[in-house]
Amino acid sequence: MQFELTKEFLEILISAIERENLSWIKENVCELHDADITDILDELETAEASYLYNFLDEETQGDILMDLDEDLRQNLIQSFSTKEIAEQIEQLDSDDAADFMSELPKEQVEEIISQISNDETAEDIVDLLNYDPDTAGGLMQKEFMQVNANWPVNRCIVQLRKQAESVEKIFTIYVVDEQNKLLGFLSLKRLLFAKPDTAIADLYQDKNVISVKTGEESEDVAKTMEKYDLVSIPVVDLQNKLVGRITIDDVVDVIKDEAEKDFQMASGISENIESDDSIWKMFRARMPWLLIGLMGGVFGAQVISGFEGGISEVPALAFFIPLITAMGGNVGVQSSAIVVQSLARGTDQFGSILQKIGKETLVALANGAVLSIIIYGIAYIFEGPTLGTVVSLSLFTVILFAGVFGTLIPLLLDKYKIDPALATGPFITTLNDVLGIFIYLTIGVLFFGL
Amino acid sequence: MQFELTKEFLEILISAIERENLSWIKENVCELHDADITDILDELETAEASYLYNFLDEETQGDILMDLDEDLRQNLIQSFSTKEIAEQIEQLDSDDAADFMSELPKEQVEEIISQISNDETAEDIVDLLNYDPDTAGGLMQKEFMQVNANWPVNRCIVQLRKQAESVEKIFTIYVVDEQNKLLGFLSLKRLLFAKPDTAIADLYQDKNVISVKTGEESEDVAKTMEKYDLVSIPVVDLQNKLVGRITIDDVVDVIKDEAEKDFQMASGISENIESDDSIWKMFRARMPWLLIGLMGGVFGAQVISGFEGGISEVPALAFFIPLITAMGGNVGVQSSAIVVQSLARGTDQFGSILQKIGKETLVALANGAVLSIIIYGIAYIFEGPTLGTVVSLSLFTVILFAGVFGTLIPLLLDKYKIDPALATGPFITTLNDVLGIFIYLTIGVLFFGL
Numbered sequence: 001m002q003f004e005l006t007k008e009f010l011e012i013l014i015s016a017i018e019r020e021n022l023s024w025i026k027e028n029v030c031e032l033h034d035a036d037i038t039d040i041l042d043e044l045e046t047a048e049a050s051y052l053y054n055f056l057d058e059e060t061q062g063d064i065l066m067d068l069d070e071d072l073r074q075n076l077i078q079s080f081s082t083k084e085i086a087e088q089i090e091q092l093d094s095d096d097a098a099d100f101m102s103e104l105p106k107e108q109v110e111e112i113i114s115q116i117s118n119d120e121t122a123e124d125i126v127d128l129l130n131y132d133p134d135t136a137g138g139l140m141q142k143e144f145m146q147v148n149a150n151w152p153v154n155r156c157i158v159q160l161r162k163q164a165e166s167v168e169k170i171f172t173i174y175v176v177d178e179q180n181k182l183l184g185f186l187s188l189k190r191l192l193f194a195k196p197d198t199a200i201a202d203l204y205q206d207k208n209v210i211s212v213k214t215g216e217e218s219e220d221v222a223k224t225m226e227k228y229d230l231v232s233i234p235v236v237d238l239q240n241k242l243v244g245r246i247t248i249d250d251v252v253d254v255i256k257d258e259a260e261k262d263f264q265m266a267s268g269i270s271e272n273i274e275s276d277d278s279i280w281k282m283f284r285a286r287m288p289w290l291l292i293g294l295m296g297g298v299f300g301a302q303v304i305s306g307f308e309g310g311i312s313e314v315p316a317l318a319f320f321i322p323l324i325t326a327m328g329g330n331v332g333v334q335s336s337a338i339v340v341q342s343l344a345r346g347t348d349q350f351g352s353i354l355q356k357i358g359k360e361t362l363v364a365l366a367n368g369a370v371l372s373i374i375i376y377g378i379a380y381i382f383e384g385p386t387l388g389t390v391v392s393l394s395l396f397t398v399i400l401f402a403g404v405f406g407t408l409i410p411l412l413l414d415k416y417k418i419d420p421a422l423a424t425g426p427f428i429t430t431l432n433d434v435l436g437i438f439i440y441l442t443i444g445v446l447f448f449g450l
Numbered sequence: 451m452q453f454e455l456t457k458e459f460l461e462i463l464i465s466a467i468e469r470e471n472l473s474w475i476k477e478n479v480c481e482l483h484d485a486d487i488t489d490i491l492d493e494l495e496t497a498e499a500s501y502l503y504n505f506l507d508e509e510t511q512g513d514i515l516m517d518l519d520e521d522l523r524q525n526l527i528q529s530f531s532t533k534e535i536a537e538q539i540e541q542l543d544s545d546d547a548a549d550f551m552s553e554l555p556k557e558q559v560e561e562i563i564s565q566i567s568n569d570e571t572a573e574d575i576v577d578l579l580n581y582d583p584d585t586a587g588g589l590m591q592k593e594f595m596q597v598n599a600n601w602p603v604n605r606c607i608v609q610l611r612k613q614a615e616s617v618e619k620i621f622t623i624y625v626v627d628e629q630n631k632l633l634g635f636l637s638l639k640r641l642l643f644a645k646p647d648t649a650i651a652d653l654y655q656d657k658n659v660i661s662v663k664t665g666e667e668s669e670d671v672a673k674t675m676e677k678y679d680l681v682s683i684p685v686v687d688l689q690n691k692l693v694g695r696i697t698i699d700d701v702v703d704v705i706k707d708e709a710e711k712d713f714q715m716a717s718g719i720s721e722n723i724e725s726d727d728s729i730w731k732m733f734r735a736r737m738p739w740l741l742i743g744l745m746g747g748v749f750g751a752q753v754i755s756g757f758e759g760g761i762s763e764v765p766a767l768a769f770f771i772p773l774i775t776a777m778g779g780n781v782g783v784q785s786s787a788i789v790v791q792s793l794a795r796g797t798d799q800f801g802s803i804l805q806k807i808g809k810e811t812l813v814a815l816a817n818g819a820v821l822s823i824i825i826y827g828i829a830y831i832f833e834g835p836t837l838g839t840v841v842s843l844s845l846f847t848v849i850l851f852a853g854v855f856g857t858l859i860p861l862l863l864d865k866y867k868i869d870p871a872l873a874t875g876p877f878i879t880t881l882n883d884v885l886g887i888f889i890y891l892t893i894g895v896l897f898f899g900l
Binding site for chain 1: 480482485518526559607610611619620621637638640641642643657658660661676677678679681698699702705706709710712713714716717718719723724725726729732733736738739740741743744746747749750751752754755761762765766768769770771772773774775776777779780781783784786787788789791792794795797806809812817820821824825828829832862868874875876879880883887
């Protein structure tokens with residue numbers, strides 16, 4: 001029943017495009033769901049995609065434009081005149097239209113806006129372009145349904161019928177007063193089952209009306225919608241006047257991006273890349289963290305070279321350098337990841353930094369104690385009791401330091417409004433490498449009396 | 451306007467509970483949004499939380515029960531009789547009720563179900579308990595609105611009014627035939643603006659009806675809902691009969707959990723832990739990866755000990771061991787993270803494994819070339835041209851290997867239906883550590899003629 005994109009389908013489609021077999025395309029592509037058409041276009045070369053795109057009706061074109069891969073979209077757009085772009089824009093929801101415009105150079109934006117035939121649409125887009133894309137204002141759309149609290153149900157239905165043309169998904173009707181200030185909301189369900197002459201004022205819900213201000217950050221909007229289990233949220237200005245709404249689909253993207261960003265940071269990738277991106281883009285996204293790692297390695301080499309005499313006397317000391325650095329890195333990443341995740345979730349907001357460090361110290365002491373005992377035995381077998389003591393004691397110390405730093409650094413970054421996820425991944429491992437080597441070799445030199 | 455939970459509020463509340471100041475609690479807590487009450491309860495000790503919970507009305511109790519911290523919920527439940535639990539259950543949506551039951555021992559579940567007064571509710575819960583919690587059947591709820599395609603609009607409205615009592619959020623009305631097979635859907639918007647005698651058959655949408663089967667995995671349900679931008683999706687059995695629906699709020703949790711699980715894997719945490727969990731739980735969640743790291747370190751030590759003679763002659767070789775292992779780890783984690791993310795997103799599904807390895811090799815060659823040139827200069831300064839050549843050549847080789855393994859391993863795991871995220875984090879770093887040391891010291895021994 002549902003469409004599944006296969007390699008075979010793509011091959012048949014490409015040959016249909018080459019032979020300009022319009023009836024096949026009409027029957028097998030144009031009837032599909034917008035989301036499936038988007039997937040197909042993303043898999044085609046620009047020329048084929050462009051051919052297919054131009055064959056779709058205007059409404060579908062508008063619906064899928066913002067879901068296409070950015071590269072493909074920009075290629076498609078280049079073949080359009082400003083007039084054509086303006087026509088496409090009018091098919092979009094205002095938030096998508098504004099997102100689209102924000103990808104274009106300023107002069108082009110002005111030209112396009114002057115070509116939009118519907119004044120209200122143009123105004124909405126110009127208004128939305130004023131907001132920072134990472135705020136509620138940047139996420140909201142101008143299409144929503146509102147009624148005046150003083151109206152009766154039947155007048156509402158007449159008004160809503162008009163508004164419904166431009167609003168794709170309704171969810172909730174917002175109730176405002178004469179000054180357009182948000183008073184509360186009304187579910188379609190309630191409206192559907194109400195008597196025609198009931199006043200909206202007697203019907204709408206005014207308790208616990210959740211809204212966000214235009215300037216609120218996207219992440220906070222996402223948290224609010226998640227917390228209150230909302231599928232749409234009204235956006236108000238500083239005077240509590242209703243100016244837009246945000247729907248759950250846009251917020252799901254924010255939630256996913258946020259979670260993926262943390263994963264990327266922890267993995268040492270500095271841009272949002274995918275495995276089908278260009279080699280140059282991949283190279284660029286990975287280089288910064290590798291350079292940090294390289295610098296850390298050079299510092300490490302510097303530290304070890306300070307102990308050159310010791311190592312040439314007891315070469316066995318070198319055996320456990322990678323173990324110490326790896327364990328410091330692992331503990332550090334674990335600790336910072338727990339902090340980053342708890343910060344992202346907004347849980348555990350009332351503990352002080354000192355309490356958290358205290359707790360992490362206890363966990364590190366426990367992990368460290370078990371691992372130190374195991375490694376004592378192993379190092380003993382390698383080189384006898386002195387090396388056993390040195391490796392075991394160093395490992396314990398390094399785990400303790402790594403745990404405390406791993407907890408402290410993201411907490412400090414967060415306190416000073418820097419993304420705490422920066423502290424995970426290559427950064428914390430590199431720091432712990434250098435520190436670990438220093439602690440290990442110092443203890444080694446002391447115990448071996450070098 | 452919106453409530454914000456502060457330390458001060460909690461202190462006042464706790465003293466109000468101690469002084470049994472019911473009027474303050476009624477005014478300042480009971481009037482709040484369910485989600486805020488949940489947050490407050492989560493911050494209280496069990497005795498205080500229990501006092502407050504019992505003071506709430508039944509409906510609120512039901513609404514918040516499944517949103518409370520699991521520990522708190524279990525503590526609260528212990529003070530209830532089976533009869534009381536059954537009463538609470540009847541307040542819940544069927545999916546929440548089933549989730550709740552699945553946390554309890556089997557005998558207790560049977561007892562509770564026998565105490566539920568509404569037969570239909572009991573049946574729904576028993577039915578839902580049959581499904582694997584990680585499938586569409588485990589996510590779905592029995593509360594949804596359905597109409598028969600043969601009815602006119604006015605009959606529908608009468609029927610829907612009945613159904614609406616049990617359905618909190620409507621979103622979409624499902625249209626079925628006489629055999630209860632899903633035919634399509636009808637938006638409330640369309641119903642609201644239709645004439646009373648119009649037949650549903652002329653009104654509903656039967657093109658591109660997206661549904662999921664009960665046995666489909668949660669992750670796939672989430673992908674489908676995301677792709678088609680749905681706020682709710684109908685669930686059908688193998689005969690295409692409508693059996694339930696899944697709403698976006700439950701799927702947002704799946705999406706978040708999935709993204710967080712990848713982050714946890716990459717960070718070497720084996721359970722879903724938060725910074726306010728117990729020390730014992732944290733210790734347990736971190737130990738497995740640390741043991742893997744320790745074993746890797748011991749293997750590394752073994753490898754280095756095989757080159758003991760070489761290191762005692764040229765101790766400078768030891769200087770760059772941490773650099774080589776760190777860089778191998780970084781490149782490996784980057785590569786595997788890109789693969790894991792692309793697999794999770796379902797992008798780039800048509801490239802073969804060989805193509806992906808080929809591309810990764812090119813990226814690794816580029817990154818490796820730049821970094822090797824830099825490190826040649828640095829190692830030259832430390833110990834002259836031979837060490838420069840050894841470090842630079844080893845780094846290049848290790849980056850290449852780490853890139854290829856980092857790409858290959860998650861792809862292979864995925865091919866054999868194992869979670870590819872297992873390949874990120876401590877696993878890939880440990881593997882690359884051992885491999886890197888071996889490559890580096892082998893090249894070192896060869897070039898220094900040891």
